[in-house]
Amino acid sequence: MATSSDEMKTLSWRRYQDGDQTWDKWTDKIFAQDTSHKCPTYVHKTPPCQGSCPSGEDIRGWLAIVRQEEKPPEGVEWSEYAFRRSTDANPFPSMMGRVCPAPCQDGCNRNELEDFVGINSVEQYIGDTAIDKGYGFKAGPDTGKKIAIIGGGPAGLAAAYQLRRKGHACTIFEANDALGGMFKFGIPGYRVPRDKLDAEIQRILDMGQVEVKLKTRIGTDVKVEDLEKEYDAILWGIGCQSGRGLPVDGWEGTSNCVSGVAFLKAFNEGRMKVTADKVVCVGGGDTSIDVVSVARRIGHIQHSKPSDLPETIIHDGYVAHDAAVSAAAQGAEVTLTSLFTRDKMTAAEHEVHDALTEGVTVLDGVMPVALIKGADGRATGLKVADCTLEDGRPTPVEGTERVLEADLIVSAIGQGGDMTGLEALDNGRGLMNADKFYQVPDKPGHFVAGDIIRPHLLTTAIGQASVAADSIDEYVRQAEHKRRPKVDVHHFDILRKMEEANLAPEQFSADERGDMRGTADGNWAIHNYEDRSYAEVIPHDELFLGHFKYHARNHRKEEVPTSEEVLGHFKERLIGLSESEAMDEAKRCMSCGMCFECDNCVIFCPQDAVYRVKKGENTTGRYVATDYSRCIGCHICADVCPTGYIKMGLGE
Numbered sequence: 001m002a003t004s005s006d007e008m009k010t011l012s013w014r015r016y017q018d019g020d021q022t023w024d025k026w027t028d029k030i031f032a033q034d035t036s037h038k039c040p041t042y043v044h045k046t047p048p049c050q051g052s053c054p055s056g057e058d059i060r061g062w063l064a065i066v067r068q069e070e071k072p073p074e075g076v077e078w079s080e081y082a083f084r085r086s087t088d089a090n091p092f093p094s095m096m097g098r099v100c101p102a103p104c105q106d107g108c109n110r111n112e113l114e115d116f117v118g119i120n121s122v123e124q125y126i127g128d129t130a131i132d133k134g135y136g137f138k139a140g141p142d143t144g145k146k147i148a149i150i151g152g153g154p155a156g157l158a159a160a161y162q163l164r165r166k167g168h169a170c171t172i173f174e175a176n177d178a179l180g181g182m183f184k185f186g187i188p189g190y191r192v193p194r195d196k197l198d199a200e201i202q203r204i205l206d207m208g209q210v211e212v213k214l215k216t217r218i219g220t221d222v223k224v225e226d227l228e229k230e231y232d233a234i235l236w237g238i239g240c241q242s243g244r245g246l247p248v249d250g251w252e253g254t255s256n257c258v259s260g261v262a263f264l265k266a267f268n269e270g271r272m273k274v275t276a277d278k279v280v281c282v283g284g285g286d287t288s289i290d291v292v293s294v295a296r297r298i299g300h301i302q303h304s305k306p307s308d309l310p311e312t313i314i315h316d317g318y319v320a321h322d323a324a325v326s327a328a329a330q331g332a333e334v335t336l337t338s339l340f341t342r343d344k345m346t347a348a349e350h351e352v353h354d355a356l357t358e359g360v361t362v363l364d365g366v367m368p369v370a371l372i373k374g375a376d377g378r379a380t381g382l383k384v385a386d387c388t389l390e391d392g393r394p395t396p397v398e399g400t401e402r403v404l405e406a407d408l409i410v411s412a413i414g415q416g417g418d419m420t421g422l423e424a425l426d427n428g429r430g431l432m433n434a435d436k437f438y439q440v441p442d443k444p445g446h447f448v449a450g451d452i453i454r455p456h457l458l459t460t461a462i463g464q465a466s467v468a469a470d471s472i473d474e475y476v477r478q479a480e481h482k483r484r485p486k487v488d489v490h491h492f493d494i495l496r497k498m499e500e501a502n503l504a505p506e507q508f509s510a511d512e513r514g515d516m517r518g519t520a521d522g523n524w525a526i527h528n529y530e531d532r533s534y535a536e537v538i539p540h541d542e543l544f545l546g547h548f549k550y551h552a553r554n555h556r557k558e559e560v561p562t563s564e565e566v567l568g569h570f571k572e573r574l575i576g577l578s579e580s581e582a583m584d585e586a587k588r589c590m591s592c593g594m595c596f597e598c599d600n601c602v603i604f605c606p607q608d609a610v611y612r613v614k615k616g617e618n619t620t621g622r623y624v625a626t627d628y629s630r631c632i633g634c635h636i637c638a639d640v641c642p643t644g645y646i647k648m649g650l651g652e
Contacts, residue, residue, distance in 0.1 A: 038648045039631045040601075040610070040638055043530045044621060045593030048107035049119060050490050051537040054456075055090040055463040058490040059104055059119055060594060062086045066122055066586035069596055070620045073500075083130040086123060087137070089490065090462050091161040091204060092154070092183075094131060094196045097124025098574055099187060100459050101286070101348050109540040109592050115553045117588045124556075124574070125582035131199045139207045140167035145476045148173065148231040150218050153181015155237035155450030155461040161204045162469035168476065169209040171231070175217040181239050182451075182458065185265045186287070188294055190570050219421020233445045233472045236425070236432060237465065240415040240451040241265075246282055250371045251411075256311045256378050257371070260287045260412030266314045267294050273321035274301050274329050275310045276407035280382050282368055283412030284338030284345040289352065291410050292336045292360045296566045299329035300407075310408055331567050335361040335404055337368070337384055339394050354573065359563025367394040372403055381405045417452045437481045438468035447472055491533040492594065494621045501619040529622060538593040542644035547600065554585040595623045595645045601637035610637050
């Protein structure tokens with residue numbers, strides 16, 4: 001929750017409310033004369049944005065580059081340097097900047113001041129700039145190993161990227177006629193511009209030795225056994241293309257009852273030009289929002305032939321509407337229902353708001369009860385009721401039943417995999433099992449990532465692909481698997497930064513130098529820098545929030561059509577930030593757990609004990625140090641450190 005304006009006024013650099021003039025027991029609480037022996041040490045911690053990123057991006061790092069704090073190597077543009085840092089974990093910054101639900105922003109400590117840092121908007125700027133300037137990827141030295149990747153969606157493409165960086169050749173087998181998976185067939189083009197998506201996919205293919213075989217289904221067109229003979233390892237990233245039906249009698253076999261993924265696939269393939277007059281979608285997540293927004297855009301035709309009915313197009317897979325029918329389209333009446341109240345729906349809040357602006361009716365806290373059918377067997381309505389939730393299970397509230405008239409009912413309540421021909425890999429739930437290394441249990445050489453493990457976020461699939469790629473690399477090199485988390489979180493490594501700046505310390509051997517505990521001036525020592533990033537995410541109450549002034553977020557502009565304008569509106573809604581806006585937004589980052597060179601500790605130290613590290617010896621994460629012969633342990637430096645980077649612990 002953002003801090004109110006009145007509360008903001010009480011914050012100052014002193015950390016006290018206005019009017020407070022004294023600190024009781026000054027000597028006891030500040031430095032206890034010269035007996036405490038507590039002096040500052042410098043501690044790196046993980047910021048909450050990185051701690052919550054499913055793909056393991058170095059968010060704090062690339063924000064520091066955009067804000068011009070961390071300088072690129074000589075001869076490299078800062079925009080390229082930011083792109084390299086961003087894509088170390090995720091090769092789709094342009095796409096992620098648009099569609100990621102951004103758990104990083106939910107956890108951002110800046111929320112305690114006024115509003116989160118617009119991480120998505122800065123990432124979109126990085127990605128779009130990289131496309132405009134033609135930045136590419138480089139493959140690693142050729143290893144001679146060949147990896148089969150089953151599925152050309154976010155997980156499969158991300159895995160191909162990471163494997164090529166390691167030097168392994170890849171072949172992507174995709175059942176559809178194009179790569180992209182849910183990016184292309186699940187999300188409409190006004191949210192994911194196809195030119196930007198195609199550019200980010202092509203950048204991976206341009207790494208070389210990435211063969212693509214489209215319209216090829218493993219298990220039917222190609223046997224798994226043949227893949228095992230030809231390739232050194234197999235990665236399964238087939239995603240979940242089968243939607244779940246509503247848990248009401250008569251759903252199966254009713255022609256105008258369809259899944260959300262089938263609806264969106266028919267639209268994104270260009271086959272479905274119009275929909276029904278009255279559409280009811282059950283869901284509450286991002287897929288359901290896309291369904292109702294698309295339905296409002298394409299509208300319906302007044303007098304449709306049986307071949308023009310939307311369910312005919314959706315079910316058939318080959319039939320397509322004549323483009324001329326869209327010219328006669330009229331607005332559709334579209335309703336979205338959700339078990340959850342609006343504040344608990346999984347769809348992004350702004351997406352729900354946009355749907356309402358576009359004329360969608362949202363009924364929250366209701367559940368489907370029964371299907372209403374006509375004499376011809378088609379659904380004519382959906383009976384719903386208000387509900388209560390207990391342990392995630394809905395219970396209808398007696399006396400609240402009503403019928404929502406419908407010509408098309410769409411279920412967007414979840415999805416599963418299509419395991420036809422892959423029954424040996426099916427875990428009994430239409431999904432695949434994975435161990436902690438993202439190996440398929442009891443199937444050596446088989447690995448898995450993405451929705452086919454459990455449908456989740458696009459960023460989760462990409463993060464899993466990165467871990468799976470490392471496991472595949474270890475497998476083909478016959479190396480022991482390293483213990484690691486389910487999804488990597490980026491951790492700052494000061495030694496890596498010092499090596500990058502040619503400041504790597506000398507190797508220290510106690511046998512040669514003796515037991516030299518405590519501090520030292522030798523260049524083998526990193527002077528009192530401690531890495532807790534692997535164990536700790538820094539909370540807002542460890543920061544000095546009084547340092548940060550009010551700084552309004554640079555909101556991306558949106559072209560959201562009204563209910564009167566929405567029909568036929570397929571322009572991208574998000575308008576990206578300019579360079580100056582992106583830089584200004586990046587400056588709002590508080591660099592939680594990392595020094596951002598504000599100089600507070602240098603300015604306020606009464607003993608001049610804290611000093612800047614010599615210009616030729618400093619680097620990101622190593623900007624200040626302490627002369628402990630001068631330090632009296634007053635802890636003013638820790639008090640005025642905005643990022644929680646300075647801790648009083650040395651000497652205990």
